[in-house]
Amino acid sequence: MSSPNPVLAAIRSRRVARALTGEPVERAALEEILRAARFAPNAGNRHLQHFVIVQDPAMLRVLRMVSPGMLQRPPAVIAICVDWERAEAFGLPPANRGAWIDVGTAAQTMLLAAHALGVASGPVTSFSRAAVARVLNLPARWSAELLVCLGHAAEGGPPPMRRGVTADWRHLTHWERFPQR
Secondary structure (H helix, E strand, O other): OOOOOHHHHHHHHOOEOOOEOOOOOOHHHHHHHHHHHOOOOOHHHOOOEEEEEEOOHHHHHHHHHOOOOOOOOOOEEEEEEEEHHHHHHOOOOOOOOHHHHHHHHHHHHHHHHHHHOOOEEEEEOOOOHHHHHHHOOOOOOEEEEEEEEEEOEOOOOOOOOOOOOOOOHHHHOOOOOOOOO
8 A cells, every 4th residue: 555645755765875965954954854853752751862963074074084884975964962871860771772762763753854855864873982972072971873964965876775685564574473483
């Protein structure tokens, strides 16, 4: 069943941008993406995450140097950080996965908001957390958990990363429980 629903259409049409132009992202678009992230689901409405926006070309070069997963050359990056001191104050132990789930929901909300605004995006998880913390001058108990690269898609960039067959939802789903083998 295909739906004309605009949210579902955006989910189906959004792609990771691995090549970006040098054209800057307008501040109004960045603010709208951040405004949307504020509405992402988060555990207990605690808002343990903070966002650090980087647009300075020199800082972006340094971020790329410590982020092997950042294939694109973005004109803007949003670092999604977790305030572990705040998490601890709420009684969440360091092993609690809620903070990382909150990072994921914020990231997906940002990616969809960017897409809706015509801004290309891509998440990056392969980076040195210690180096990024130093570059961004993060407080001692904060950690950058995910970087969202933003920009305008470049023509002829790398093809989508597809290994093997793209899985249909039916191949990823089991009803009620996993079948016995």
